Amino acid sequence: MPVPQTVSKPSDTPDKSFIDAKTVFKQTGTNPALGHGTIQTSTSRALQNFIAAYDGPTPHLVVELDVVERNYKALKTALPRANHHYAIKANPHPDLLKRLNKLGCYFECASIQEIDMCLAAGAQAKDILYGNPLKKASEIKAAYQRGVEQYVFDAALELDKIITHAPGSKVICRITTDGSGAVSPLSIKFGCPPEKALDWLLKANSSGLIAHGISFHTGSQQLNPASWNAPIRAAAEVFEALRKQGVDTMKVLDVGGGFPTNYRKTVPPITTFCDAIAHYVAKYFKTNAPLIYTEPGRYLPADAGFILAEVVLVAPSHTNPDIRWVYLDIGRYGGLVETQIDYPVYTHHEGEVGPVIMAGQTCDSNDVIYAEEFRYHLPKALTPGDRVILAHTGVYTTTYSTTLNGFPNLTSQCI
Template identity: 50%
Template sequence: MPPVALRADPVSAPAPACRLESPAGARAFSVVPPAPDWVAPGVTRKIAAVLAERPATPCLVVDLDVVEANYHALRAALPEAAVYYAVKANPAPPLVARLVALGSSFDTASLPEIDLCLSLGADPARLSFGNTIKKARDIAAAHDRGVDLFAFDAEEELRKIAAHAPGARVFCRLLIDNAGAEWPLSRKFGCSPAMARDLMRLADRLGLRPVGLSFHVGSQQTDPAQWDPALEAVARLFADLRADGLAPTLVNLGGGLPTRYGRPVPEAAVYGARIRDTVARLFDTAPDLIVEPGRGLVGNAGVLETEVVLVARKDAAETRRWVYLDAGRFNGLAETEGEAIRYPIATDRDGDGAGCGPVVLAGPTCDSVDVLYDRADVHLPLSLAAGDRLRLLSTGAYTTTYASVGFNGFAPLEAHYV
């Protein structure tokens, strides 16, 4: 693996006054073009202006210029790849509309996501119905709307596609390991290479166009080398499929590109260089590449503003406080499950001279699993009290959509796009 240049631009180097993780690594210039106007770690001028108005909490504020900068950076890092934004990461219409304007393609999980993209002007030819689990009638409806690219990983799914989207382009998802991912995937998606080979041949016999293969290295994948073994499996299978008389051309690299939370992550350029080198080494003819970023495009574009509802101790002798926020696992912070994703934190009291102490951070519901960080050793100002505001940084992805309809009576997460 080549030396990794660590991101150290203000976009991705939120340094909360109190530590969540110690930042480490050499500073370097970012390759992100037209830089958004960062005024504090993780906070742009536009986001700061919204927060200065003291919007009702909890709320998410997303700066679309950051999304645009991320899009350009990824295009520059991997110019051969078509970018299919994973809509599920954040399906807000203003965000999707911005990406439509930039010429992005879209990875969609359901018919409602397809309809959202189309309603915002996306070309159906730029949509992939990337969920391997689709109802027959949704396949038919998508095909009616002009969508022509479908994922599959099972025979039953392939037969549904053949029956309801005759002649469509299809790609088979391979099951691979997820070492190095902070949000690794289960065995839920994909099939073995042997089964993929059989299914690609079946697709051909069913009158579909078996254009290629996909895989996913796991979300928030911090190791650029993790695409290598997957690409090697794909290259081997391409050779087998050609021996079978097929002509696969599409390599769908999936998602997994990380955003910066506590620890530094490699630049998009590092991932791009590594993937390009590997593809050049493994494939005689350059394949058509697709990449499906979600978190990598929108994660660092958002700030989730919360109010401290209560600071408590369980006993007078306990030094670790419990800090309860008005946002929790059921209204925006679902990815704190298992403390998997550790958002950087900033508060109004940072640096007030009173010092910091250890806390458990929890949400507002009566549900005991609504605890955000317990083992994470979060430290927050000793002066923190009910009514103070606290910001979770890099919360642009997978926050609004996981929010419940109203668990415990708490409304879904409000969001502002600027």
């Protein structure tokens, strides 16, 4: 199956598939230096019908499950002999979990609450990886009672907790990476040096656990396929060192997530990253290839999601009247915490555009989503009450929303 790929278009050409008689939404903010995203054309009819009909409160996130399915199948095709564990922190909507479970996707969870969400969606406990290296003893006990078999750790005291509270389980040790190339590196808090992994996995086997594998994470929205090189090599060395000490229980190499999605800038296709992973695994593991796990979060639902929002106020900057402030009913504390990510933005206005600063509606002055440096250009006709669409917002939005100032949590639904 070919990998679905968005097609880059000149910035002055709106995506026609996203325009209908009732609601004309034109993508703006398409600075050529940043590139721009495009609506997934094959499913946009359902989306545009939804948007045209939607008259509920905003902000509201809608996620197209057919796009999620297409992404899952693309990943499965690109890396067929792997178990793909969806990192549900990205977006744990029940309908999304049900669809992925139906497709045969596995799950990566970071809490008992997330484990219960997956079980409620039909997942089996054996298909869940408890991937958070930070677990209370009570949480390990609860997962063990539910039948969860696989636990990640990266510290001595965490291993001790698993030995005590999840006897006989499989453990995966998370090693550090340097995180370079990622928009959001993940090794600031997590991971241990490979030599520690060796010691601790030996201890695991001698303490009644099963030393099951090595994991790492190259960072979220990772744009450099070569970033998988060093950690796969380091993991292979741990496997080999354990083999030399007679350990034959190591089965799994968890290469994490980080697969990027398209925002205003188009990223390389998923095959680029999966081919690189397969190449490094073959290179360093040779004939002893382990089972590969992945932990995609962002990649699966990100570009399937669209937030419908309303313009609350437009006002010229008092320091530079050429720049307008555009205040939306969603901001940093309503779910748009990933302010390093530049979402494509659509409005229904045609006509001249100009530079804006985008901000949220709360009383927190840090609630600025995009400063001038992001070079968003929005139509000069934009006015309070207008609807805007923030595209490719399917992940890390509902899970980061607060109720600051009493504004409700970001609502969402799947179509």
